[in-house]
Every structure is written in structure tokens, then in C-alpha cells.
Amino acid sequence: MSKKVFNLVVGISGGVAAIASAVVTYLNPAYATAIVGSIGIAETAVVEICSLFRKD
Numbered sequence: 001m002s003k004k005v006f007n008l009v010v011g012i013s014g015g016v017a018a019i020a021s022a023v024v025t026y027l028n029p030a031y032a033t034a035i036v037g038s039i040g041i042a043e044t045a046v047v048e049i050c051s052l053f054r055k056d
Contacts, residue, residue, distance in 0.1 A: 001050070001053050001055065001056070002052060002054075002055060003056070006050055006051070006054045008044055009046075009050050010047050010050065013043055013046045013047065014043060016043075017039050017040065017042070017043035020039050021036045021039050021040070024036055024039070
């Protein structure tokens with residue numbers, strides 16, 4: 001994927017992760033801290049996987 005598409009995917013995934021974290025924090029389930037941490041880890045994994053397919 002091109003650098004332009006990579007930046008788009010990273011931006012969208014970061015936005016989705018931020019929204020998901022905000023929703024979990026607002027709803028405050030029993031394991032909210034662990035869920036928010038997992039969302040951050042998953043978002044980082046998406047960025048790292050996409051970086052493997054980026055063409056410089």
C-alpha cells in the first residue's frame with residue numbers, strides 16, 4: 001500500500017480506537033481498564049500489520 005493509504009488507515013483506526021475507548025469509559029463495565037488497554041494494543045497491532053505492507 002502507498003504511504004498515503006497507510007496514513008489514511010492509521011488515522012481511521014486511531015479514531016475508531018479513541019471512540020471505542022470513550023464508549024467503554026462512559027459505560028464503565030466491570031473490567032473497563034483492561035478493555036481500554038486491549039483496545040490500545042489492538043490499534044497498535046493494526047498499525048504494525050499495515051506497516052508490513054507499506055511501500056516506501
